[in-house]
Amino acid sequence: MTMKCILVTGGVGFIGSNFIKSLLSDNYKIVNLDLLTYAASLKTLSELKRKKNFIFIKGNIGDKTKINFIFKQYKPDSVINFAGETHVDRSIDSPNEFINTNILCVFNFLNASLNYWKKNQTNKKKFKFIQVSTDEVYGSVDTGTSDENSNLSPNSPYAASKTAADHLISSYFKTYNFPSIIARSSNNYGPYQFPEKLIPLIILNALEGKILPIYGNGKHIRNWIYVEDNVNALKKIILNGKIGNIYNVGGKEEVTNISLVKKICKILDQIKPRKNKKKYEDLIKYVEDRPGHDKRYSLNSKKIKKEIKWKPRINIDEGLKLTIDWYLNNKSWWKSIRKFKYKGERLGRKLK
Ligand SMILES: NC(=O)c1ccc[n+]([C@@H]2O[C@H](COP(=O)([O-])OP(=O)(O)OC[C@H]3O[C@@H](n4cnc5c(N)ncnc54)[C@H](O)[C@@H]3O)[C@@H](O)[C@H]2O)c1
Secondary structure (H helix, E strand, C coil), X not given: CCCXXXXXXXCCCHHHHHHHHHHHHXXXXXXXXXXXXXXXXXXXXXXXXXXXXXXXXXXXXXXXXXXXXXXXXXXXCEEEECCCCCCHHHHHHCHHHHHHHHHHHHHHHHHHHHHHHHHCCCCCCCCEEEEEEEHHHHCCCCCCCECCCCCCCCCCHHHHHHHHHHHHHHHHHHHHCCCEEEEXXXXXXXXXXXXXXXXXXXXXXXXCCCCEEEECCXXXXXXXXXXXXXXXXXXXXXXXXXXXXXXXXXXXXXEEHHHHHXXXXXXXXXXXXXXXCCCHHHHEEEECCCCCCCCECCXXXXXXXHHCCCCCCCCHHHHHHHHHHHHHHCHHHHHHHHHHHCCCCCCCCCCC
16 A cells, blocks of 8 residues: 655644654655744654655745646645744734735635645545634634634734634535544643743743743633644544644643642642742733633534544643643753743734
8 A cells, every 4th residue: 555645734833744744654645845943843843754755845834836746746645834923922913924924825726626626536536625714714703612603703912813814714515525634732832842832931931941931811721732632633534634624622631820830839849949049930920901802712622532532631730740840851842942042922912
């Protein structure tokens, strides 16, 4: 049997690189297209490059010529799109890049994928285009949960750009029968996450004795999923997901930001006590809230559990321990990012 080839875009980023590592050990051939923006670490890429069956191409998902070349050359069996601008705070400071990457570039990529699928006679029937989307498209939910049929009500430029892409992709299924699937996961955390996102930011600030910023009153609620659980869901969706469908992929529990940060502090107190004997919690500082900050996300993932037999395995306490251990053991991965790319400064305040 010939080895399956998957085109993965944005695979040098956080979730994409975890996904590729998992797929390579399952004996797939991976073609990874990534623009290597600020969010991509060259260390992650050099680790991936050591693996067999891995081909890296630097480029933009919006570059039609390059995409057409990749389709012609490698004839992928399926495509999964992780490429995107992903940080809500940055979307508040510069929405342009989010509209450009998450909508316009996705539009070009979708058209090139549609053309490939239409012309491709060898694996047309099995081809799938998976769009990696987010629970943020549903907006804030005060009570109850968001299922796949809930209204879309995005509140940040990031979430709005992802919602636009979801609409485009659904329209291509309805209009052209293009075999697409949308996976909407909740907040991911784990190894290789760029330290602008809450969990790695808090871990690294704590290790460096810096303040641990909590936006607003800290009572905002998120449903966290350990990245390995999301990777397993995406792998199952590629194999068994039904085309034209949307699948929510949520983690085991919902927690407030303040209780999440306190959990991280407690784990660090145990495994890496501060030299001055104080508690890490002493570094917590409440700061100005994020504009448009969604109060609560709550994903209903019954559909994927029932139809594809996936469920999350790692609870928040286990996942945080694994994540903290990884950051403690992989300083060479994040030290240069903290020094040269992002030092932990506040992003995404109200435009003055
Ligand atoms: N991280 C989360 O919690 C989360 C949750 C739900 C959904 N998502 C979605 O999952 C996907 C991956 O998220 P992540 O956290 O791994 O992101 P990330 O920011 O860590 O990585 C994004 C990657 O995309 C690449 N990229 C950006 N623009 C590109 C372009 N035009 N062409 C090619 N490559 C490009 C970057 O170089 C980077 O390697 C995103 O689409 C995001 O919206 C993320």
